[in-house]
Structures are given as structure tokens and as C-alpha cells.
Amino acid sequence: QITLKESGPTLVKPTQTLTLTCTFSGFSLSTSGVGVGWIRQPPGKALEWLALIYWDDDKRYSPSLKSRLTITKDTSKNQVVLTMTNMDPVDTATYYCAHRLDWAGSFDYWGQGTLVTVSS
Amino acid sequence: QSVLTQPPSASGTPGQRVTISCSGSSSNIGSNYVYWYQQLPGTAPKLLIYRNNQRPSGVPDRFSGSKSGTSASLAISGLRSEDEADYYCAAWDDSLSEVFGGGTKLTVL
Numbered sequence: 037q038i039t040l041k042e043s044g045p046t047l048v049k050p051t052q053t054l055t056l057t058c059t060f061s062g063f064s065l066s067t068s069g070v071g072v073g074w075i076r077q078p079p080g081k082a083l084e085w086l087a088l089i090y091w092d093d094d095k096r097y098s099p100s101l102k103s104r105l106t107i108t109k110d111t112s113k114n115q116v117v118l119t120m121t122n123m124d125p126v127d128t129a130t131y132y133c134a135h136r137l138d139w140a141g142s143f144d145y146w147g148q149g150t151l152v153t154v155s156s
Numbered sequence: 157q158s159v160l161t162q163p164p165s166a167s168g169t170p171g172q173r174v175t176i177s178c179s180g181s182s183s184n185i186g187s188n189y190v191y192w193y194q195q196l197p198g199t200a201p202k203l204l205i206y207r208n209n210q211r212p213s214g215v216p217d218r219f220s221g222s223k224s225g226t227s228a229s230l231a232i233s234g235l236r237s238e239d240e241a242d243y244y245c246a247a248w249d250d251s252l253s254e255v256f257g258g259g260t261k262l263t264v265l
Binding site: 073 | 158188189191193195200201202203206207212244246248251252253254255256257258259
């Protein structure tokens with residue numbers, strides 16, 4: 037079965053760079069049509085899409101955050117890494133990674149999420 | 157401010173049918189598929205509807221989706237207490253980004 041799990045720091049200081057890793061199983065990011073995305077949710081607020089990477093290394097970013105985000109994949113390790121620079125307290129949120137099939141266009145499997153707090 | 161507009165709250169009694177609306181524009185809902193997610197308290201979102209009206213395996217047929225023009229709706233029939241959750245619509249936007257609604261908190265009275 038497909039599972040995903042996010043990992044990374046729970047606390048980062050303002051201006052620091054956040055690096056999150058999504059480790060998955062049950063699928064391969066070298067399979068045609070497969071993608072992994074990142075979505076975040078500030079406490080008590082709505083979901084916000086951040087980035088998406090596909091099997092062919094096609095990458096998409098939220099226009100409002102594009103300058104701060106980088107998404108990469110390591111197919112051999114079954115991992116996707118998201119980096120976000122210049123962290124601010126407003127970036128405090130639960131960060132999710134999720135599996136996506138290009139033909140369906142939806143995030144059909146989600147990780148449990150990891151809460152990242154930005155504070156000095 | 158979310159790109160897709162949803163009512164912040166909705167409610168119904170057990171057995172009732174409730175609908176949740178999602179309004180967008182020609183660059184997202186008007187030209188792309190709509191998706192719906194259910195988020196139970198303290199858990200990750202779960203896919204309910206994909207490609208406007210398709211249900212993944214395991215999602216009860218009490219849940220249905222529809223789309224017309226730049227708006228979409230999620231209908232829940234035979235409302236149950238376990239349906240109490242936050243519901244989000246989403247769509248791809250022609251700006252090459254995914255957009256979400258602000259979420260609707262459904263209360264089962």
C-alpha cells in the first residue's frame with residue numbers, strides 16, 4: 037500500500053532555511069504519471085499548495101512562494117525534499133506531502149503531516 | 157484569501173442532505189477538474205471526489221460532486237455524525253498552480 041511520511045525540524049528560527057523530507061513507499065517516482073506534492077496548513081486555517089514534482093522531473097511551484105521554494109527527488113531513496121528559504125513566523129504550519137497521479141490530478145494519498153513552528 | 161470561495165460553515169441533521177459550494181473562475185474551475193477533500197479533526201485530508209464527480213474506492217456513494225461553469229458543489233446525503241469535518245475544494249489553475257478553497261466546516265446537529 038502507498039504510504040508517505042514527512043520529516044524535518046519542528047522548530048526553525050526566522051530567516052533560516054527549512055528542509056523537509058518526504059519518504060514514501062508503495063510506488064516509484066520513476067513510474068510514468070506519478071508525482072509528489074507539498075501542501076501546508078497554518079493552525080486553524082486552510083490548505084495551501086506549495087509545490088509538485090513529477091516522475092520526469094517536471095516541477096511546479098506556488099506563484100506566491102516560487103522564489104523561496106525548491107523541490108527535488110531522489111528516486112533511489114524514495115524521497116522528495118522541499119526547501120523553503122527565509123522562514124518567517126507566518127510560515128508556521130503543518131506541512132504535508134501527498135501522492136498524485138497525473139491523469140487523475142488529485143492528491144490521493146497523504147502523509148500524516150509535520151508541524152513546523154517558526155520562532156526565535 | 158483563498159482563490160476558490162467556499163462558505164465557512166454548513167450544518168444539517170442526521171439523515172439530511174447538505175451541499176457545499178465552491179466558486180472559482182474561468183482559469184481554474186471553468187477549465188479544469190474539481191477535487192474535494194475531507195479533513196476530520198486532527199487528521200490529514202482525505203480525497204473524496206476527483207475529476208468533478210468521481211469517487212475513489214471506499215468513499216460511500218452518499219458523497220457526490222458536480223460542476224457547472226465556474227462553480228462546483230459537494231453533496232452529502234444521509235448525513236451522519238461521522239461526516240462532521242472540514243471540506244475543501246481544489247482545482248488546477250491555468251497559472252500552473254493548484255488552488256484550494258478556504259474550507260467549509262460541516263456541523264452535524
